[in-house]
Amino acid sequence: MTGRVPIDSGAPRHAEGIQLEQTGDISRLVDRRGRTVHTLNVTALALWEMCDGETTAQEMTDAALLLFDADSSTVRNDITTTLQSLTNAGLLRWPTGDPDEQRT
Amino acid sequence: MTASVVLADEDVLFRTALALTLDSERSYRVAAQASDVATATAAVTRHDPDLVVVSNTLPGGGPAAVCERAGAHVRVLVLSEASDHAALVQALDAGAQGYLGKDAELPTLTAALQALLRGEAFVPSAMLSGLLLDLVAQRRHRKADDPGATYKLSRREREVLELLAEGIGQDDIASRLVISPQTARTHIQNVISKLGVHSRIEAVALALDVGLVEAS
Numbered sequence: 454m455t456g457r458v459p460i461d462s463g464a465p466r467h468a469e470g471i472q473l474e475q476t477g478d479i480s481r482l483v484d485r486r487g488r489t490v491h492t493l494n495v496t497a498l499a500l501w502e503m504c505d506g507e508t509t510a511q512e513m514t515d516a517a518l519l520l521f522d523a524d525s526s527t528v529r530n531d532i533t534t535t536l537q538s539l540t541n542a543g544l545l546r547w548p549t550g551d552p553d554e555q556r557t
Numbered sequence: 558m559t560a561s562v563v564l565a566d567e568d569v570l571f572r573t574a575l576a577l578t579l580d581s582e583r584s585y586r587v588a589a590q591a592s593d594v595a596t597a598t599a600a601v602t603r604h605d606p607d608l609v610v611v612s613n614t615l616p617g618g619g620p621a622a623v624c625e626r627a628g629a630h631v632r633v634l635v636l637s638e639a640s641d642h643a644a645l646v647q648a649l650d651a652g653a654q655g656y657l658g659k660d661a662e663l664p665t666l667t668a669a670l671q672a673l674l675r676g677e678a679f680v681p682s683a684m685l686s687g688l689l690l691d692l693v694a695q696r697r698h699r700k701a702d703d704p705g706a707t708y709k710l711s712r713r714e715r716e717v718l719e720l721l722a723e724g725i726g727q728d729d730i731a732s733r734l735v736i737s738p739q740t741a742r743t744h745i746q747n748v749i750s751k752l753g754v755h756s757r758i759e760a761v762a763l764a765l766d767v768g769l770v771e772a773s
Contacts, residue, residue, distance in 0.1 A: 473735045478682070480737070495682040502686035502736045507712040508693055516692035520678050 463548040465536060466506030471544055473501075482544055491542055497535050504545055510536055560607040560674055561588045565597035565615050565623060566636065571659070575610070578663065585670070594618040598626040606631060608670060611653075613637040613644055624652035632673035642687050642743040643750065645680065649688075655679035686736075687743030708751050708769070715769070717744040722761045722770040 470485045480493040482501070493501060503513050514529045521528065539545045562585050566572040572590055579585040585608075589600035594617030601609060601623065609627055611620045613635050620635045627633055633655070635648035640658035648656045655673050657666060658681065669679040680688055694711055710718065713734070720730045731741035745757060754760050764770045 467735050471735050472732070473737065475737055482735075495685065498682070498737070499686040499689060502740050503690055503693070505690075505711070505713040505716075508690065512693045512696065513689065515696060516689040519692050519696075520680070520688065523677075 464507050464509045465504045465540070465545040465547050467501075467504055468544055468546050484543065487543070489542075491539075491544065496531065497539070500532060500535050501539065501544075504536075504539075506548075558584075559586050560584060560670070561586050561604060562608045562610060562670075563587075563589050563591065563597065563600045563604060563606045564610050565591040565594075565600075566610075566612040567592050567614065567616055568612070582667075584667075592616070594622045597623050601627050601631065608673060609633045610670075611635055613648060619651070620648055620653055621651035627652075632676075634669055634673055634679070640681055640684060640739075642684060642691075642746050645684055645688060646691060649678075656684075657681060683737060683739040684743070686740050687747075691747070710748065710751055710769070714744055714748050714751070717741065718748050718760065718764050719770050721745065721748070721757055722764060 468484075472483045472485060474481045474483055480498045482491040482493060483489075484491070500513060510532060514525070514532050517523075517528050517532065518525055536545065540547070562579060564572050564576055564579075564587055566575070569592065572592070576587040576590055580587050588604040588606050591597035591600050594615055597609070597611065597615065600606075605628070607630075609623060609631055611623050611633060613620055615623065620633065624633050633653040635644075635651075635653045635656050636659050637644045637648070637656065638659055640660070645656045655669050655678060657669050657679070661669075661681070665681075672679040690711065690713070694709070716734065717730055720733060725733070727741050727745060728738050730745070731738040734741065736744075749755065749757065749760050752760050752763050754763055761770075
């Protein structure tokens with residue numbers, strides 16, 4: 454999926470065929486399908502681990518705002534951007550817009 | 558600007574070494590040291606520091622008593638023997654703004670202190686997603702009464718429980734769920750805590766007993 458992700462309408466989950474590799478403080482997602490590697494910063498790793506198919510982007514934002522004393526629009530924008538990036542890289546799946554997903 | 562610091566730790570050798578290290582940097586001045594809550598709260602009252610660095614096992618009441626005495630402008634960093642999710646939540650609930658394991662490197666401690674001075678929270682990166690998911694779960698359960706979910710396990714925690722019931726260990730759970738071993742450990746700890754048991758084996762036994770998972 455490319456373009457704008459359906460942030461308001463569902464909970465993302467990991468795409469199939471992805472592995473997490475960690476070396477020291479460096480975290481990488483290895484996409485075995487395309488044999489591509491994506492390096493994650495701390496925030497991206499935390500968001501990736503929250504993508505369990507149950508937690509929505511709004512819930513991620515709300516939790517981050519509880520923890521960090523930051524402007525809500527900034528936090529929301531950062532989270533949206535990161536999820537967008539992971540989605541565009543084919544690492545996340547969203548429940549909306551995909552009939553197969555709706556059935557799971 | 559030099560930040561004033563009160564150090565409170567029962568381990569005198571560790572505390573002294575930390576004081577020497579911080580004093581050697583221009584950014585910090587150790588105003589007082591304390592080995593228990595009574596001394597620490599007296600030092601906080603007297604010096605009104607910018608930062609308090611406190612052990613999570615400080616004799617006499619732990620960080621909560623120190624946080625209670627510190628004013629809202631005083632930032633508190635809790636140091637813990639082990640990077641433990643329950644200890645992290647306890648520290649933040651007590652009113653601390655930061656949490657760090659004592660196994661952290663010095664640059665990480667400095668980063669934590671600087672984050673606190675900027676008015677930010679500091680949580681070790683490996684523990685961040687576990688904490689955020691915990692916050693999500695707390696908000697969900699405040700919003701909905703959720704009477705059906707007796708043990709209030711999240712979907713991810715149920716997955717972890719099922720994998721535990723299959724006899725799969727922490728590292729393999731992490732691999733299966735494409736998460737870090739630290740986060741897998743946090744999920745396992747949460748499962749054990751929510752089920753009110755003391756071990757993974759007890760958790761699996763209870764889960765099989767009440768039908769949370771099916772015997773394979």
